[in-house]
Amino acid sequence: MADALSSAKAVHAMLNGQSEDTRDRPVQPNGPRIPLPDLEPPRADLVATLVQRRSAAKFADRPLDMAALSALLRFALGVQRFVQAQGVDKHPLGMAPSAGGLLCLRAYLLVRQADGVPPGIYRYESVSHQLIEIGPGDPTAGLTEVFLQPEFATNAPVTIALTARLDVAFTQYPLRHYRTLHVDAGVAVQNLYTVGTALGLACCAIAAFDDRALGSLLCLPDSEIATMLFSVGQKP
Numbered sequence: 001m002a003d004a005l006s007s008a009k010a011v012h013a014m015l016n017g018q019s020e021d022t023r024d025r026p027v028q029p030n031g032p033r034i035p036l037p038d039l040e041p042p043r044a045d046l047v048a049t050l051v052q053r054r055s056a057a058k059f060a061d062r063p064l065d066m067a068a069l070s071a072l073l074r075f076a077l078g079v080q081r082f083v084q085a086q087g088v089d090k091h092p093l094g095m096a097p098s099a100g101g102l103l104c105l106r107a108y109l110l111v112r113q114a115d116g117v118p119p120g121i122y123r124y125e126s127v128s129h130q131l132i133e134i135g136p137g138d139p140t141a142g143l144t145e146v147f148l149q150p151e152f153a154t155n156a157p158v159t160i161a162l163t164a165r166l167d168v169a170f171t172q173y174p175l176r177h178y179r180t181l182h183v184d185a186g187v188a189v190q191n192l193y194t195v196g197t198a199l200g201l202a203c204c205a206i207a208a209f210d211d212r213a214l215g216s217l218l219c220l221p222d223s224e225i226a227t228m229l230f231s232v233g234q235k236p
């Protein structure tokens with residue numbers, strides 16, 4: 001596992017044209033938690049939703065509402081069911097399928113404007129359907145260093161960052177699984193687009209970001225890499 005982990009980190013750094021990140025790593029976040037409300041799923045025809053889906057460059061200059069945020073996370077990235085697996089009775093499987101059902105994917109929220117969620121950086125805890133605070137305060141300045149198209153930093157009320165846990169992946173699979181982690185992220189992105197469109201939100205997947213700046217802003221542990229960003233807000 002240790003060999004695969006260090007090889008994957010080296011490959012990742014090389015692909016980004018950046019040296020490996022060796023900053024001090026944080027402990028598990030223990031900030032305040034924000035429970036998200038339980039909601040009915042959006043009622044929308046699947047194929048009509050796929051036909052309507054677009055990538056948005058513009059977002060309304062108002063907060064993302066709590067019901068929309070909660071439903072987006074719950075139905076795109078939340079838990080679908082529990083199964084006996086991985087040595088436990090209740091292993092959570094997601095609304096988005098993942099290779100081997102592993103829990104490699106994590107979602108972080110960089111909140112500029114959202115009802116009921118103060119500006120700050122949060123991690124989504126899918127089993128409890130809660131946000132756990134990583135750090136308080138408006139992330140706009142940090143996001144301008146992250147996005148290669150800085151308008152997304154100042155226009156999108158909420159940015160979702162999808163990350164992959166290399167430690168979880170390489171405990172079970174060989175180095176080749178580095179590729180599958182990105183497929184997992186793509187599946188999750190499509191879920192976000194589909195559920196976001198069904199909820200009437202403006203959404204855009206973003207691959208153009210600076211890995212090191214994002215890792216630093218999210219305080220990612222050494223064994224976790226950023227895979228995709230997803231900007232979301234109300235439609236203008």
Ligand SMILES: Cc1cc2nc3c(=O)[nH]c(=O)nc-3n(C[C@H](O)[C@H](O)[C@H](O)COP(=O)(O)O)c2cc1C
Binds near residue numbers: 053206208
């Ligand atoms: C993996 C992926 C990465 C993307 N990265 C970016 C990006 O960095 N910046 C951007 O403006 N749009 C990005 N997009 C949005 C695409 O440009 C958009 O999906 C494409 O132009 C088709 O338009 P549509 O989504 O409205 O059908 C990305 C989409 C995907 C699926």
